[in-house]
Amino acid sequence: METAPLRVAVVGAGPAGIYAADTLIKSVAGAAVDLFEKLPAPFGLVRYGVAPDHPRIKQIVHALHRVLDHPNVRLFGNVHYGTDVALADLREHYDAVVFATGCERDRDLDVPGVELPGSHGAAEFVRWYDGHPDVGREWTLDARSVAVIGAGNVALDVARVLAKSAGDMLGTEIPDAVHRGLVANPATDVHVFARRGLAQARFSPMELRELDHVPGLEVIVDPEDMEFDAVSETEARGDKHVGMVVKILQEWALRDRRGDPRRVHLHFLTRPDRVLGTDRVEGLRVERTAYTGDGSVRGTGVFTEYPVGAVYRAVGYTGSHLAELPFDHERGVLPHVAGRVRDIDGQELPGVYAVGWIKRGPVGLIGHTKGCASETVRSLLADVPGLRRAPRRSPDAMPQLLDRRGIDYTSWDGWLALDKHERGLGEARGRERIKVVPRGDMVDISRAGLSTAFPA
Structure with missing residues (x-):
């Protein structure tokens, strides 16, 4: 049979x-x-x-x-x-x-003050600027100085979107509500904090280089963060991508300042200790870390406070x-x-x-x-x-x-109908696509193509 x-x-x-x-x-x-x-x-x-x-x-x-x-x-x-x-x-x-x-979902970050208004998970922010239908359309962007906690590509994405001119984003597929939010964004300085050193950063070389090519944006790396231990040196020599990331960061640490109007500061060997504030985020206290010799780091008891108005946690998804x-x-x-x-x-x-x-x-x-x-x-x-x-x-x-x-x-034919609709919205504005955001609208447009998808 x-x-x-x-x-x-x-x-x-x-x-x-x-x-x-x-x-x-x-x-x-x-x-x-x-x-x-x-x-x-x-x-x-x-x-x-x-x-x-x-x-x-x-x-x-x-x-x-x-x-x-x-x-x-x-x-x-x-x-x-x-x-x-x-x-x-x-x-x-x-x-x-x-x-x-x-x-x-955003992975939890166990530091005091993380629940204050103005403290956000990166996942929710990413879904907002990507036009996710289950995220509200309003996002408060009112801080001139912002902290991003994390050392991966999501942290870079969040930092870049926060520091980039809204005009530079207009050619993308962002919805109109996202563009309006970015236009109102007053941020001039975004501080990205990595708990470990350069060789342990999980940036991809391409994403890192792109950050430095954003018009009007300067990437700043403190030369004091260029510390290495034997494990870090081994990682940089043994992995091509790690070596490229380290080389890029070292070059940025040694170059002269350009004086651009917006800045992304990349901090290494620094971990968050407390989000400061009473009714909302008013700052971030961080602790300097030092290598332990086995690829890990420990706190040194040296603290610095940064007067930031918002904190974004990009410490991983779950x-x-x-x-x-x-x-x-x-x-x-x-x-x-x-x-x-x-x-x-x-x-x-x-x-x-x-x-x-x-x-x-x-x-x-x-x-x-x-x-x-x-x-x-x-x-x-x-x-x-x-x-x-x-x-x-x-x-x-x-x-x-x-x-x-x-x-x-919805169906595959429904997606093709939605895709055509979004491209049409974009074409009318000289853009490749403008996303439809409300779930009901997405379903209504998609359901128009359903009759040919699953014949009775």
């Missing part, structure tokens, strides 16, 4: 979920993959986590587009796992379920607990072995898998996700002979279920 073609549900239509779908349809003849995305539009962090003035990074959408264009791949947008569909629903309709929900699934709260991921999700007793959940940041944590660039997806799909395919096959296998069954529940789901 011939086995029915493999049917897989992927929860999350960002790069990780789409790469998993691509690997599946290329590995198994006739395999069908349905992606479930809580937002009305696909692409995850590429659309809502990459700064709008980084169009080169957004070019990855073209590769993801080709996957979603495949006839064996379908998109169900505006569908919330745990609310609109449960694990039991997916197991009834699919042979396996792959979770690719990513890490969207995942969210998913309904009916185990969760590693310390690491913010689904517990797994090679992508196979395991419960708290270490037992595998048959037919349930993880991929992307919800699997490995918020590490690595988008390109690293391909290898992660390949590992998970290898595990899934090795398990196929023993998987319980879904009893409801008709392609029409899932859209019919969503219709019965009154879910206004």
